[in-house]
Amino acid sequence: MTESSAAPRVVLGEWQHDEGFRRTITTPATLIPAPTLRDEDVAPLLPGADAFVSKRFTPGMAAAADRLRLILTPGAGTNQIDFAAVPAGVTVCNVYGHEAAIAEYAFMAILALNRDLLNMDARFRRADWSDRTERETRPEIAGRTLGVVGLGRIGSEVARIGRAFGMRVVAVTRTPRAERAEALELADLGGMADLPRLLAEADFVVLAVPLEASTTGLIGAAELVTMKPSAFLVNVARGEVIGEAALYEALRGGRIAGAAIDTWYRYPEANESVRPSAFPFHELPNAIVTPHIAGWTVGTFRHRWETIAENLRRLSSGEPFLGVVWPPADGGSHAA
Template sequence: MRIVLTDPILTRFTDELTRGGADGHDWEFLADRPDSEVMRRLPAADVLVASRLTAPVAATAGRLRLVHVTGAGYDRIAMDALPPGTAVCNTFHHGPSIAEHVVMTTLMLSRRVPRADRLMREGTWESVAVDPGVSLGTTLAGRTVGVVGLGEIGRQVVRATTALGMRARAVRRDPRASLPSDLRMDRVDSEDGLDDLLAGSDVVVLTVPLSAATTGLIGAAQLARMRPHALLINVARGPLIEEDALFDALSGRRIGGAGLDVWWSHPKDGGGARGYTRPFHTLDNVVMTPHHSGHTQETFANRAHEIADNIGRLSKGEPLTNVVRGGR
């Protein structure tokens, strides 16, 4: 089969994708090429491996049998523009890495690391040992984490946080759906329980996909329900939160802090280097990272192996895994 790959990160894992060149397929690595060149090559391709696919490019996919997304989110894939018989699959493996990031960010905010780091760099030693007005940090044990969504990321966040002594609760679309036996949950509610989760959690972690239903999920009214010391960690998509409402809540100290790994725009989509319009970078109660919480060697090596396995299934006529849209 002819396979086109446009994802720049997975080009680092060509051996895993091609089985060291022994898979017998014809690969074209076009990560650094403009859309115009991809559009010239795609009509002859059987498989596209990509994190992004615009409608004009998708419209050139004449015989394409499979689009394999290189992550879990497929909101940047113009599926409506694909031929009717083209299957779409995704892949995961980022849960453990993102869960570690959630714990790291939560600890940084709980221990006021962003402020302490900035002051130390400026030459100021601020601690309770020299200033009785400085507030003490908090541990995670005994506190409650509220997870919005219980997919791979949400489940790994529960495992990581409860291992540190936190209590876990969650909301999900179907609260009665089965869960792995090792998850230690205090309660799981339907999406209607979001307000109660916000009011009862010390740390709120957003892990749900972006959709029309979840855009603006957290606005001023929802932030007002959170505890004054509570932390909001977003490792899903930026538009889940209303930007102005979040900045106002953080700058007004109406919530304790936020760990933001995802933003309202992205440089690849012409959104500039920052991804936000309000001055979050001026706040000491925010940890800011460039959507890299899942960017570990393990995440992408495992994704490459799974994508290669699925391409092998396609070539043998076997059922595909992680299908988000069926094909012929």
Template sequence: MLNHRILSRFHEPLRARTEGSHDWLDACDWDATRIAEALPDIEVYVGSRLSAEDARRAARLRLVHVVGAGYDGIALDALAPGATVATTHHHGRSIAEHVLMSVLMLSRDVLGADRALRAGRWRNVAVDPGLAFGRTLPGRRVGVIGFGETGTEVARLCQAVGLSVRAVRRDPSAPFPAALRPDWVGGNDRLPDLLAESDIVVVTVPLNPATRGLIGPDELAAMGPGTLLVNVARGPVVQEEPLYEALRSGAIGGAALDVWWSGPPQAPSRLPFHELPNVLMTPHHSGHTFDTFAARAAEIADNIGRLGRGEPLSGVVHAGDRAAGDHGHPTGHSTVSSPAGSPASPRS
């Protein structure tokens, strides 16, 4: 069963790469009752959320394949004993390009110039001698919080345009691409040093109990005026009210926020970030490129093939009790997606 609206747009590549006896069930437009009725026969579920109630219904479930890196939306404790959970990434380059774009837009006040010209006003230093100059990138310092796939891709692009990089991560001794030459990589205890030394701070860590509220009043004060904050991780990693106040008061220079404290259909924040001229707001789409999801579709399809052949899966984050010895060919509904309106049928 496929229950992920973005990935459903890749149903043909998924179909082409999963040869065998599979029923393709695209549940993106199904109501909760129809999904509940289908779950008892499902062996593979592809999506980002699976409630405890739905997980308990899926007693034959063998693989939950998350469409992304975060699996906090999957009720692990309610899964069938033999169910494995795997994730997929491929978003690092897309998010890194978004980060670089955001830094450039904030550094050159692109949004302010755009708003003014749409209103019929020319806003540049030639006509307004009081307007601050924009900044180019070489020589400025980027601090990356988290140095996994996204963090290292951010570092790679930043170094390519002349920015210097430092980073903190949970395990500073973990390897990173040999081509990177950061100023330093330290443990989380060096976060105060990173904040004090950086002109641009990029947040890329996952949300967990250790990172929730990681950036608060003290950390924002350590950045100082002029520092730009880019959050492409999760909204609650940064404390909402202190960030708003730091931006409103000018305690920091600006922020690019792609992640928020609530999601649709609610407003992204209960505070009026949209009224602040030094904030770039995007709707959690920094990784939403064709390249990201084409690569994810290919990896998910390949993992389903491995499941059927009894081979080890990639990206496993939760191994079911029977996962190591129960990899026979799926016989019920497995993966995913047929075009809307088309009948799902077994293939051999």
């Protein structure tokens, strides 16, 4: 076998030992697992590698990538890819397929927050019947206003499910179009400049925007004050979309009714036990906290594995890749 037809060398920064993922790859390839995504663990594996499956790419990795042709992120987010460090001639692709799972999570959270499900469960496990005899009844979500921030694949699916629940759905997005509003049966669709209006009228707010310069700190203290004291916030975007201290103080002080948080400010690099924030969100009774698992379903992983496997096949065949995010089609910089 000549060098040009040799099986590509693929460094795995994700699913290193997942047999389901390996079985999905039917194209001959040499798979090289990286123990972590730290530079010191990845860089020694990159010389001679053709492809890298990873949510993270750094200048330190780029310095070692002497033959790299393809970076495959394991999800839609590319905020940990340093595009300025990506070597010339290298393509970066992302992958979706998680919108149904994440939208389901958002509504699981909305329903649980609305009925105070987790706290009610904890009380009843202590034989406390007060939710039936003493506490005020809560309204249904039907007929109430759902505000969706970001109308990509996830936001669109959240809006669709909201309408199925009989909710009034409003949204903001970077490129509002009348036909999009009509297709999703939205009561109102505005641009990002209309965010304050959405926050003021929504009973439930779901954040579903990518993390980039324009969305970092999108929701801060001023925006949280705009929300109704009875409103709930669900973050399935990225942690940094919301000001960390501002969110904690709004929840602790009862400025908003509650929140479900699945995306965070600090993550373990391996299997360490790491608190996800500098603030003790886990102590708050009006917060549902989960370890960034909204999209972790069988269907999501099957779609991601199949798409990445297809791109590895295309790497060998020379066909165009799926889900290209770099280089940008318009020749400009990465979305910011």
